[in-house]
Amino acid sequence: MCKKFGTGNWPPALQEIIDEFSEIEDQMERLEILFDYSEEIDELPPAEWSESTIVHGCQSEAHVKVTFSPENGFHLVGAADAKLVQGLIAVTSIGLEGLSLEEVVNFSPDFTSEMGLMNILTPSRANGFRNMLRKIKEDTKGLKE
Amino acid sequence: MVFDPYTWRKDFPILNRILPNGKPLVYLDNSATTQKPSCVIDAMSRYYSEYNSNVHRAVHTLSSEATDAYEGARKMIADWFGLTDGNLLFTSGTTEAINLVAHSWGRANLSKGDAIVLTEMEHHSDIVPWQMLAEEVGVEIRWVPFDKENFQLDMGAFEISLEGAKLVCCIHTSNVLGIRNPIEEIITLAHNVGARVLIDAAQAAPHDRIGISELGADFVAVSAHKMSGPTGIGALFVNTETLTEMKPFLGGGDMIREVFLDHSTYQEGSFKFEAGTPKIAEAIGWAEAVKWLSNIGFESSHAHSIKLARKVADAFRSIPGMTVLGKQDNADAPLISFIHDTLHAEDMAQMLDAHGIAVRTGHHCAQPLLRSLGLASTNRASFYLYNTEEEADFLIETVQKLIERFS
Numbered sequence: 001m002c003k004k005f006g007t008g009n010w011p012p013a014l015q016e017i018i019d020e021f022s023e024i025e026d027q028m029e030r031l032e033i034l035f036d037y038s039e040e041i042d043e044l045p046p047a048e049w050s051e052s053t054i055v056h057g058c059q060s061e062a063h064v065k066v067t068f069s070p071e072n073g074f075h076l077v078g079a080a081d082a083k084l085v086q087g088l089i090a091v092t093s094i095g096l097e098g099l100s101l102e103e104v105v106n107f108s109p110d111f112t113s114e115m116g117l118m119n120i121l122t123p124s125r126a127n128g129f130r131n132m133l134r135k136i137k138e139d140t141k142g143l144k145e
Numbered sequence: 146m147v148f149d150p151y152t153w154r155k156d157f158p159i160l161n162r163i164l165p166n167g168k169p170l171v172y173l174d175n176s177a178t179t180q181k182p183s184c185v186i187d188a189m190s191r192y193y194s195e196y197n198s199n200v201h202r203a204v205h206t207l208s209s210e211a212t213d214a215y216e217g218a219r220k221m222i223a224d225w226f227g228l229t230d231g232n233l234l235f236t237s238g239t240t241e242a243i244n245l246v247a248h249s250w251g252r253a254n255l256s257k258g259d260a261i262v263l264t265e266m267e268h269h270s271d272i273v274p275w276q277m278l279a280e281e282v283g284v285e286i287r288w289v290p291f292d293k294e295n296f297q298l299d300m301g302a303f304e305i306s307l308e309g310a311k312l313v314c315c316i317h318t319s320n321v322l323g324i325r326n327p328i329e330e331i332i333t334l335a336h337n338v339g340a341r342v343l344i345d346a347a348q349a350a351p352h353d354r355i356g357i358s359e360l361g362a363d364f365v366a367v368s369a370h371k372m373s374g375p376t377g378i379g380a381l382f383v384n385t386e387t388l389t390e391m392k393p394f395l396g397g398g399d400m401i402r403e404v405f406l407d408h409s410t411y412q413e414g415s416f417k418f419e420a421g422t423p424k425i426a427e428a429i430g431w432a433e434a435v436k437w438l439s440n441i442g443f444e445s446s447h448a449h450s451i452k453l454a455r456k457v458a459d460a461f462r463s464i465p466g467m468t469v470l471g472k473q474d475n476a477d478a479p480l481i482s483f484i485h486d487t488l489h490a491e492d493m494a495q496m497l498d499a500h501g502i503a504v505r506t507g508h509h510c511a512q513p514l515l516r517s518l519g520l521a522s523t524n525r526a527s528f529y530l531y532n533t534e535e536e537a538d539f540l541i542e543t544v545q546k547l548i549e550r551f552s
Contacts, residue, residue, distance in 0.1 A: 084491070
């Protein structure tokens with residue numbers, strides 16, 4: 001059955017991250033944690049970066065690739081030349097891991113606001129994040145269950 | 146006498162600001178725009194609250210007061226820049242000034258096959274208008290490279306490029322490298338072959354007392370906001386001979402003398418190029434900035450800022466993996482473009498911001514320059530007379546700490 005994820009109803013792994021971030025007041029500490037999350041992603045090697053993986057409208061170079069298997073569900077791989085951007089991709093990948101295609105397409109972007117990230121990201125990065133999520137959803141629409 | 150930034154710093158209310166993250170502001174983005182002293186803010190506010198009126202062509206008191214202030218501002222700014230013979234055209238800034246030359250002088254005096262000389266160091270504002278003109282009328286653009294080790298323009302290549310050139314456009318002081326180019330030599334060599342010369346002095350005006358008439362360039366473009374003045378205003382200085390070769394750019398408002406159904410006649414001199422209601426409050430604010438600057442020893446304030454830039458540059462050069470552009474010589478602009486091998490420029494800037502430090506990040510509107518160095522972006526810290534040694538030390542300390550932790 002398709003669940004609609006949003007405020008008050010996030011996948012448990014993402015809820016843990018939201019709780020971790022929301023306990024922190026200090027801007028620098030939040031960035032440090034985001035930086036550390038950049039290591040937590042299934043990294044897309046630069047050799048696989050291409051026009052089909054690039055996130056347009058992002059100031060740094062960011063790439064994402066979506067896959068799906070009936071056994072393990074949705075999986076996101078990605079990378080960016082800026083670690084904070086890669087951290088954002090990583091958090092997104094943790095949130096979306098194992099979901100159905102429909103759940104990914106309907107996933108709310110509000111988790112970044114709940115993490116307190118939208119206040120500390122520059123407008124261009126916040127915009128880049130929205131573009132990334134849009135691309136993930138668009139690419140997911142092209143996958144088959 | 147030793148320059149004391151604290152004496153002048155108190156004139157800038159914004160420098161006492163505590164940011165939303167609780168950190169005091171350390172403003173090191175002065176090459177993008179400087180902060181404004183209270184007197185500039187007050188002068189603009191006074192215009193709006195006491196004598197706001199359109200200038201010229203009215204006989205009421207407010208308009209006379211506004212006209213006196215506006216034309217008085219033009220005189221004061223012209224005097225500051227040592228304009229003894231020539232014209233000051235108010236523009237919205239350096240970019241509009243260069244576009245004005247391309248549209249007004251370029252279209253009237255350049256045609257297919259003519260050559261324009263530009264340098265690899267130019268800001269986009271001094272590249273794109275010429276590319277647009279090249280596309281439209283077929284002029285040839287010749288590029289002068291610079292040495293990638295010592296950042297000096299290749300003057301040999303410059304001399305070769307001059308053959309048959311009609312116009313030379315050169316940035317006085319690079320906004321990425323801080324390098325002050327040999328402008329006097331460039332003007333002389335260009336004039337020797339009969340070429341007109343345009344100097345983009347946006348980054349020079351805050352640090353170098355440019356004597357426009359003495360310099361002898363045909364066109365000089367500056368922006369007010371990089372020298373304590375307001376945004377939205379700048380100037381194009383044009384010598385009188387060259388002005389006669391220029392056709393109007395924008396039509397209407399202040400630039401007309403008489404309008405008939407079948408034709409119009411135009412004002413003479415600067416007015417011919419100032420269409421519409423001018424930037425009245427901005428001109429008044431800029432004049433106030435110039436008045437404020439005239440109380441400060443320009444040489445000692447620049448010596449102070451370049452010393453800070455050199456201190457930071459020296460410290461950064463000792464950090465493994467750090468690339469620092471420019472030379473931070475005495476005549477250069479007090480700025481440092483830097484990039485670390487493993488810490489992305491945007492990550493660095495975002496984390497500096499978390500410490501309250503404002504620096505600029507990106508291509509600095511000089512993509513050909515950065516590309517020629519194999520770079521896509523850098524961080525840039527730029528100093529002004531109100532920056533302190535403590536702020537420079539804090540930048541060094543914070544960058545070192547961030548690199549240790551995150552690279």
